[in-house]
Amino acid sequence: MRNPYAFLNQADAISALMPQAERLIELREILASLLPESLARHCSVANFRQGRVIILASNGATAAKLKLMLPVLLEQFSGRATEVTGLEVAVQAPRAKPQPVEKSSKITSDAASGLAALCEQLPDSELKKVMLRIVFQHRR
Numbered sequence: 001m002r003n004p005y006a007f008l009n010q011a012d013a014i015s016a017l018m019p020q021a022e023r024l025i026e027l028r029e030i031l032a033s034l035l036p037e038s039l040a041r042h043c044s045v046a047n048f049r050q051g052r053v054i055i056l057a058s059n060g061a062t063a064a065k066l067k068l069m070l071p072v073l074l075e076q077f078s079g080r081a082t083e084v085t086g087l088e089v090a091v092q093a094p095r096a097k098p099q100p101v102e103k104s105s106k107i108t109s110d111a112a113s114g115l116a117a118l119c120e121q122l123p124d125s126e127l128k129k130v131m132l133r134i135v136f137q138h139r140r
Contacts, residue, residue: 023048030080031055034073039065046092051085053077056092063091112138 027045031053035043042062047054057063066073066089077084107115116135122128 020048027053027077027084030077031073034076035069043089046090048084051083052088053084053086054088054090056090058091058093060091063089107134107138109139 024045024047027048031043031045032040039062042058043055043066045053046056055066057066070087070089074084074087077087112135115131119128119131119135122131
């Protein structure tokens with residue numbers, strides 16, 4: 001069986017990839033400098049081929065904003081990177097799943113006491129049960 005990583009041992013193969021890698025780094029830096037930070041953190045240069053820069057957006061809203069800016073971005077890219085003749089925008093959601101936000105609600109002991117007093121005035125109902133649960137959880 002042939003080692004799929006054998007090309008990494010060949011200096012010629014790596015040196016052939018270096019110009020493209022350096023070009024992508026340069027284009028990413030240019031894109032980051034052209035966009036507001038709030039937009040730049042949601043997109044990146046994915047590839048450069050045949051004079052076209054392919055920009056990946058993390059969601060549809062970012063892609064829509066970028067598409068509106070394409071004429072200005074192309075002009076600014078062309079001024080800084082002479083080989084750029086076009087821009088493309090594609091959507092690619094981030095691979096990492098967002099971490100669920102842990103919900104935690106805290107109420108003061110005075111608020112818990114106020115809820116307990118209110119519960120005493122309520123007739124037996126589902127609302128009273130829920131409020132008593134809240135009071136019990138926050139008095140621990």
